[in-house]
Amino acid sequence: DKNHPLRGVLNVAKGVVWIVVTIVTISSLLGKSPMVLLTGLGAFAAALMLVFRDSILGFVAGIQLLQNDMLRVGDWIVVPPTMANGVVEDVSLTVVKVRNWDNTIVMVPPYTLVSTSFQNWRGMAESGVRLISKSVIVDNNSVRYCDSSFLEMIKGKYPQLTNFIGSTERYQS
Numbered sequence: 001d002k003n004h005p006l007r008g009v010l011n012v013a014k015g016v017v018w019i020v021v022t023i024v025t026i027s028s029l030l031g032k033s034p035m036v037l038l039t040g041l042g043a044f045a046a047a048l049m050l051v052f053r054d055s056i057l058g059f060v061a062g063i064q065l066l067q068n069d070m071l072r073v074g075d076w077i078v079v080p081p082t083m084a085n086g087v088v089e090d091v092s093l094t095v096v097k098v099r100n101w102d103n104t105i106v107m108v109p110p111y112t113l114v115s116t117s118f119q120n121w122r123g124m125a126e127s128g129v130r131l132i133s134k135s136v137i138v139d140n141n142s143v144r145y146c147d148s149s150f151l152e153m154i155k156g157k158y159p160q161l162t163n164f165i166g167s168t169e170r171y172q173s
Contacts, residue, residue, distance in 0.1 A: 061110035
């Protein structure tokens with residue numbers, strides 16, 4: 001499925017296969033057991049972790065994004081600590097590519113999306129509606145109870161509200 005960031009998982013699998021093939025090839029050329037080479041690699045584990053830090057964090061974050069269905073290609077996301085505010089175009093092992101509303105492209109590391117909060121507008125897009133937040137200022141001195149003369153004045157001024165007013169009047173006691 002193109003909506004899931006599987007390319008990162010595929011890249012890691014390819015890397016693991018190449019590492020295994022390389023170890024087996026070198027051990028057969030040297031005439032030693034692959035276990036001897038693996039124990040030698042233990043000394044370089046700290047250096048390897050530093051070199052592949054972003055790849056490891058990106059891989060783990062990609063798995064979390066995939067398993068929790070937090071992000072798909074085509075989702076509109078907003079990531080406040082970054083400049084990302086647009087549509088996800090690509091999710092890979094080390095980067096999430098976001099095309100902003102102004103057509104600029106922002107690259108965000110996947111672990112940023114997991115370690116900080118981000119807003120995904122997929123729910124709004126799937127529901128087919130959009131909520132708009134607007135402030136309305138009301139003068140407290142102008143608020144009063146609605147009596148029958150006021151309702152008649154509203155019906156005369158706004159005839160499209162006649163049916164609504166009639167349906168709500170029966171609930172008043």
